[in-house]
Amino acid sequence: MRKTLLASLALVLVSSTAFAQNATGTASDNKIKIGILNDQSGVYADFGGKSSVEAAKMAIEEFGGKVLGMPIEIVDADHQNKPDIASNIARQWYDTEQVDAIMELTTSSVALAVQAVAKEKKKIDIVTGAATTDLTGKACSPYGFHWAYDTHALAVGTGGALVKQGGDSWFFLTADYAFGYSLEQQTGDFVKANGGTIAGSVRHPLSSTDFSSFLLQAQSSGAKVIGLANAGLDTSNAIKQAAEFGIVQGGQRLAALLFTLAEVHGLGLEAAQGLTLTEGYYWNRDDQSREFAKKFFERTNKMPNMIHTGTYSAVRQYLKAVEKAGTDETEAVAKAIHEMPVDDVFAQGGTVAKNGRMIHDMYLLQVKKPDESKEAWDYFDVLDTIPGKEAYMDPAKSGCDLVN
Structure with a gap:
């Protein structure tokens, strides 16, 4: 009788545990x-x-x-x-x-x-x-x-905006790894598809501190737009040094193809003003x-x-x-x-x-002038909303074998 009672108790415990799992769900290691x-x-x-x-x-x-x-x-x-x-x-x-x-x-x-x-x-x-x-x-x-x-959304946003504004010849200053290659290629393809030309490109190592030789090549190319196909401190340092060479004053434009609020804050509005960029979120929107x-x-x-x-x-x-x-x-x-x-x-x-690919709207932004900023971190004007279907590549054309 004792064995029977123990067996029955064990069955009740197992059943209770199973019920609890069904009620709350399961995880492989309880976390x-x-x-x-x-x-x-x-x-x-x-x-x-x-x-x-x-x-x-x-x-x-x-x-x-x-x-x-x-x-x-x-x-x-x-x-x-x-x-x-x-x-x-x-x-x-x-x-x-x-x-x-x-x-x-x-x-x-x-x-x-x-x-x-x-x-x-x-x-x-x-x-x-x-x-x-x-x-x-x-x-x-x-x-x-x-x-x-992704790089396609950045190319459509920033690249598209500058081509429409007359920036139809480009030279790329590109981070020498997969991200930079992809951003340069997709922006270049977008520029050419809209009647623009690519004057050339130069690649720099990740975490560069001296962009002088790269910027001189970009300056001498005569391109209307210098596309910075990099990010983070690399972009900030390139923009700072471009100012020292008088590149913008000389009539060329800088396109920060991946630039976010964090980098604008680090660079300051005085140096960043007028830059066009694309983000998927803006805090003051x-x-x-x-x-x-x-x-x-x-x-x-x-x-x-x-x-x-x-x-x-x-x-x-x-x-x-x-x-x-x-x-x-x-x-x-x-x-x-x-x-x-x-x-x-x-x-x-x-x-x-x-x-x-998560498909969502992107925002075309322009950095304000210092006297236009109304409060701390108020750095952008929202120029346009780019619908997700325009910003991102058609999945059927992505090359992913999961799609077809």
Whole structure:
């Protein structure tokens, strides 16, 4: 009788556990763990960095620190803009630290390397900091997503605006890695498709401090527009040194093809005024964006750019997908991310295409003159809204084998 009672009790416990799992969902290790992997000490530290970690924490706190009744954990690391370091961290996180998804991934070479690891391990990655369209093209993954922006959107936005304004001859000053190549190619293609010409290009190493020889080549080309196909401190340093050479005063225009609020703040309005750029978010655009920015500022002492807010959005959407799927199992979560619309402070009516590209509106911005700025961080005029379907490449033409 005692054995029978023990067996019955065991059956009740098993049944109760199963009921609880069905009621709250399941996770492979009784927790949801997210990794933020980005540049925290180098040329892109202000571009994303620790502020992206804070944005991720904001999304987690909105969920009360739990999803499916299980705690949400976050880890972060500095990949130093080195693909081998990033890959090693990703493998360790996925293999031994029970990380379910890795996000942010500033630097295209890093993002491509980590997405390859995630695909091999059948784990989720959501890129907000890198730009290359290869992430949703030839290197696409059923578990990989590209969130905040990409080189095609930047080319359509900034490149398109300057061509319309008469900037029909270009010379590119390009960062010598995957992101720079992609941005130069796609902007160049867009310029030529609209009747413009490319006078030439020159490539510089990541984290350059001396742009003098590159700028002299650009100046001597006679091109109307010098396209800066770089980002972060590289762009800021190039703009500062261009002023020393009197390039703008000489009649040429600078196109900062990837420039965000963080870099404008670091450079200052005096040096940055008049620059045209494209972002996926601007804190002072409407009441919703201002409300989020105020909360972000209280934590970081800065206003967010599209990388920070995009990371918040990516983490939030991942957690919503886990909630919808009722599990953290990769296939189920990836399916939910593809199916769910994106409606938050970053994107309104965003959709996720078959190749993992999140399609949302982008904003064409111009940096104000110092006397036009009404308050701290009030740096941009919104010139135009670029609909997502215009900003992003047609998934069928992306080269991703998941689409067709």
